Amino acid sequence: MCDFYAPILASNGVYKYYIDGEWKESASGKSVAISNPSTRETAYQVQACTQDEVNKMFASAKVAQKAWARTPLYKRAEVLHKVASLMRENAQPIADCLVKEVAKPTKDSLTEVIRSADLIDYTAEEAVRYLGEGQLLNSDSFPGNARNKLCLVSKVPLGVVLAIPPFNYPVNLAVSKLAPALMAGNAVVLKPPTQGAVAGIHMVQCFHAAGLPAGLLSVATGRGAEIGDFLTTHPDVNCISFTGGDTGIAIAKKAGMVPLQMELGGKDVCIVCEDADLDLAAKHIIKGGFSYSGQRCTAVKLVLVHAAVADRLVAAVAAGVAKLSVGRPEDDADITPVVSDSSANFIEGLAMDAKAKGAKFVNGEWRREGNLIWPLLLDNVTADMRLAWEEPFGPVLPVMRVGSVDEAVAHCNKSKYGLQGCVFTRDINAAIRISDAMETGTVQVNSAPARGPDHFPFQGFRDSGIGSQGIRNSLAMMVKTKSTVINLDKESYTMG
Numbered sequence: 146m147c148d149f150y151a152p153i154l155a156s157n158g159v160y161k162y163y164i165d166g167e168w169k170e171s172a173s174g175k176s177v178a179i180s181n182p183s184t185r186e187t188a189y190q191v192q193a194c195t196q197d198e199v200n201k202m203f204a205s206a207k208v209a210q211k212a213w214a215r216t217p218l219y220k221r222a223e224v225l226h227k228v229a230s231l232m233r234e235n236a237q238p239i240a241d242c243l244v245k246e247v248a249k250p251t252k253d254s255l256t257e258v259i260r261s262a263d264l265i266d267y268t269a270e271e272a273v274r275y276l277g278e279g280q281l282l283n284s285d286s287f288p289g290n291a292r293n294k295l296c297l298v299s300k301v302p303l304g305v306v307l308a309i310p311p312f313n314y315p316v317n318l319a320v321s322k323l324a325p326a327l328m329a330g331n332a333v334v335l336k337p338p339t340q341g342a343v344a345g346i347h348m349v350q351c352f353h354a355a356g357l358p359a360g361l362l363s364v365a366t367g368r369g370a371e372i373g374d375f376l377t378t379h380p381d382v383n384c385i386s387f388t389g390g391d392t393g394i395a396i397a398k399k400a401g402m403v404p405l406q407m408e409l410g411g412k413d414v415c416i417v418c419e420d421a422d423l424d425l426a427a428k429h430i431i432k433g434g435f436s437y438s439g440q441r442c443t444a445v446k447l448v449l450v451h452a453a454v455a456d457r458l459v460a461a462v463a464a465g466v467a468k469l470s471v472g473r474p475e476d477d478a479d480i481t482p483v484v485s486d487s488s489a490n491f492i493e494g495l496a497m498d499a500k501a502k503g504a505k506f507v508n509g510e511w512r513r514e515g516n517l518i519w520p521l522l523l524d525n526v527t528a529d530m531r532l533a534w535e536e537p538f539g540p541v542l543p544v545m546r547v548g549s550v551d552e553a554v555a556h557c558n559k560s561k562y563g564l565q566g567c568v569f570t571r572d573i574n575a576a577i578r579i580s581d582a583m584e585t586g587t588v589q590v591n592s593a594p595a596r597g598p599d600h601f602p603f604q605g606f607r608d609s610g611i612g613s614q615g616i617r618n619s620l621a622m623m624v625k626t627k628s629t630v631i632n633l634d635k636e637s638y639t640m641g
């Protein structure tokens with residue numbers, strides 16, 4: 146281990162947790178093992194933090210936040226820019242953790258870290274402008290009022306933000322919360338996902354080394370199922386920013402009266418119209434459906450193709466699927482093991498349910514070794530199959546043939562999810578009509594669903610989320626509005 150990251154590892158090989166500007170071993174004496182999805186052997190261990198340690202994190206966060214909120218915005222930005230450059234300089238060890246913890250291919254792992262550094266820089270730049278602006282309102286625009294009150298509207302921090310990212314982008318989806326929260330003058334308690342915790346710990350060392358004041362950021366490691374409720378219902382939480390699956394719905398039901406930023410699951414459909422450029426659609430469906438083995442919230446999770454062009458589209462997608470390499474993340478294979486045994490079992494269950502109900506496996510039989518699942522294209526999927534509705538989060542892509550675009554849109558809108566969707570057509574008028582009809586947070590025209598560039602608004606409807614992300618929108622979610630009303634002794638326009 147290089148000197149830069151040396152402080153994060155205890156002598157017994159367990160990664161430390163972070164509190165009050167220090168890396169520490171938990172008093173619990175217990176650790177949580179993180180399994181490498183490729184070898185299914187323990188790759189790392191992290192501390193199992195106690196409730197008492199979590200209480201101390203919130204206590205120091207509250208104190209540190211008060212001073213940070215009084216730190217000039219440009220100085221907060223300086224710290225964040227320093228974090229970003231340290232992340233770039235020390236990117237490789239973080240990327241190596243992603244390969245081992247979540248089986249992300251090597252190139253994509255490094256891309257995630259660099260993209261995260263870019264996101265921090267952009268957020269710092271955006272924040273100094275956006276948070277520097279307020280509003281001045283005059284009272285006389287509302288009936289019955291003279292111009293004798295001036296309202297100064299500003300943006301103030303929320304307090305302590307609890308940030309909970311998911312396993313699939315444990316670095317990027319942590320900084321997308323941390324950077325806006327900190328720029329807006331908040332403190333953060335970060336609970337990283339179990340798979341991805343060590344990448345998160347490395348990333349936090351960049352914040353530490355950049356000189357972030359002690360207490361402003363803490364890292365609580367431990368199983369979500371064990372310390373999760375304690376964290377999310379903690380009385381000192383002033384905002385929960387969560388990305389993950391249906392767990393978020395349970396959290397939203399239990400959380401107190403605090404703002405919630407929820408980025409949850411998706412079942413992104415890809416509607417392919419009769420007039421679509423089928424080669425273009427196939428190319429995007431393969432990339433959208435199988436990148437990072439389908440473990441992306443914005444993966445294409447159901448193709449709804451017009452029956453008139455379905456044979457040609459399925460053949461083109463199948464040809465692309467046949468070219469995907471399957472193997473180890475270290476070798477940069479296209480398809481790598483999914484995150485856990487339970488995830489692989491769940492995916493297998495969905496595929497078998499579809500097969501039993503008559504779906505066709507287009508490119509050969511089901512094949513799985515451990516957590517490694519060979520990419521599977523399923524044709525003739527119907528609405529009675531689980532795959533028509535559930536999110537596989539794996540390299541399994543169902544195709545449903547539809548008789549009309551209306552039928553496709555109706556299926557999309559019946560889903561409990563509403564994250565993104567896409568439509569392939571050569572007719573821009575039709576594309577806009579379809580986009581307007583699709584009840585999803587984003588519709589991509591002639592491209593697969595995707596998050597980013599990271600300053601684009603990103604949001605889910607229905608069970609896919611609460612609130613809108615994207616750098617400016619995330620900043621907006623990390624502040625509350627404050628008004629100061631100046632009451633004049635008489636109307637301000639009486640002079641002269």
Ligand SMILES: NC(=O)c1ccc[n+]([C@@H]2O[C@H](COP(=O)([O-])OP(=O)(O)OC[C@H]3O[C@@H](n4cnc5c(N)ncnc54)[C@H](O)[C@@H]3O)[C@@H](O)[C@H]2O)c1
Binds near residue numbers: 313369410538
């Ligand atoms: N909408 C988006 O932007 C977006 C982005 C990425 C992933 N996702 C979704 O995330 C899911 C995959 O990620 P995952 O498997 O890590 O999701 P998950 O819901 O299982 O876990 C997410 C996080 O919650 C924690 N957690 C678990 N139980 C908890 C509890 N009781 N209290 C508090 N925290 C708890 C986990 O440790 C993890 O950090 C998919 O459904 C995917 O669609 C959504």
